[in-house]
Amino acid sequence: TQLLEQSPQFLSIQEGENLTVYCNSSSVFSSLQWYRQEPGEGPVLLVTVVTGGEVKKLKRLTFQFGDARKDSSLHITAAQPGDTGLYLCAGAVNPPSGNTGKLIFGQGTTLQVKP
Amino acid sequence: DTGVSQNPRHKITKRGQNVTFRCDPISEHNRLYWYRQTLGQGPEFLTYFQNEAQLEKSRLLSDRFSAERPKGSFSTLEIQRTEQGDSAMYLCASSLEGGDTQYFGPGTRLTVL
Numbered sequence: 639t640q641l642l643e644q645s646p647q648f649l650s651i652q653e654g655e656n657l658t659v660y661c662n663s664s665s666v667f668s669s670l671q672w673y674r675q676e677p678g679e680g681p682v683l684l685v686t687v688v689t690g691g692e693v694k695k696l697k698r699l700t701f702q703f704g705d706a707r708k709d710s711s712l713h714i715t716a717a718q719p720g721d722t723g724l725y726l727c728a729g730a731v732n733p734p735s736g737n738t739g740k741l742i743f744g745q746g747t748t749l750q751v752k753p
Numbered sequence: 754d755t756g757v758s759q760n761p762r763h764k765i766t767k768r769g770q771n772v773t774f775r776c777d778p779i780s781e782h783n784r785l786y787w788y789r790q791t792l793g794q795g796p797e798f799l800t801y802f803q804n805e806a807q808l809e810k811s812r813l814l815s816d817r818f819s820a821e822r823p824k825g826s827f828s829t830l831e832i833q834r835t836e837q838g839d840s841a842m843y844l845c846a847s848s849l850e851g852g853d854t855q856y857f858g859p860g861t862r863l864t865v866l
């Protein structure tokens with residue numbers, strides 16, 4: 639069974655602080671997605687990383703895919719109250735039978751940024 | 754709006770009743786996925802379609818659950834004889850074949866009393 643361990647589960651910080659969320663697995667994924675979810679809404683895609691070692695930046699957010707494609711991290715610089723939400727990592731399963739695209743999700747990180 | 758849409762957004766039902774949810778994917782996407790999310794957890798895969806064919810079902814999908822995508826466009830998820838444990842957010846996502854990136858709808862929140 640493929641699992642994604644996401645940490646920390648909860649994070650409460652002051653505006654302006656930096657933070658990093660980690661996503662780890664013993665399995666290799668063909669790609670990894672990061673989503674952000676607001677209460678009562680569906681996950682909204684932030685980024686997809688595909689290549690081992692890849693780094694992508696989205697304004698104050700930096701995403702990294704591990705060299706072995708088993709882990710990923712999300713770093714937020716100078717967090718703002720608008721960053722508050724649930725952050726989810728999800729790995730795409732790629733069995734020998736072919737790429738189903740089925741996603742395995744981590745448990746999520748609930749981020750609260752206080753003004 | 755050309756995103757994934759789901760209806761209804763909220764459903765409250767009594768234990769033992771049947772419910773049906775609908776998902777309309779992004780129009781050119783031939784893959785459609787259903788996930789279930791309980792409070793404080795990440796979504797869990799239920800099933801997926803490529804066009805009208807249901808290609809994989811999770812062990813989470815008991816006999817009371819059935820999903821269809823009759824014309825390869827919209828999909829329905831039916832739960833028969835609902836139980837309180839079925840209370841969750843049911844999410845639909847779509848993607849292009851061969852593409853890993855999935856786009857999610859707003860979800861249907863089911864509450865079973």
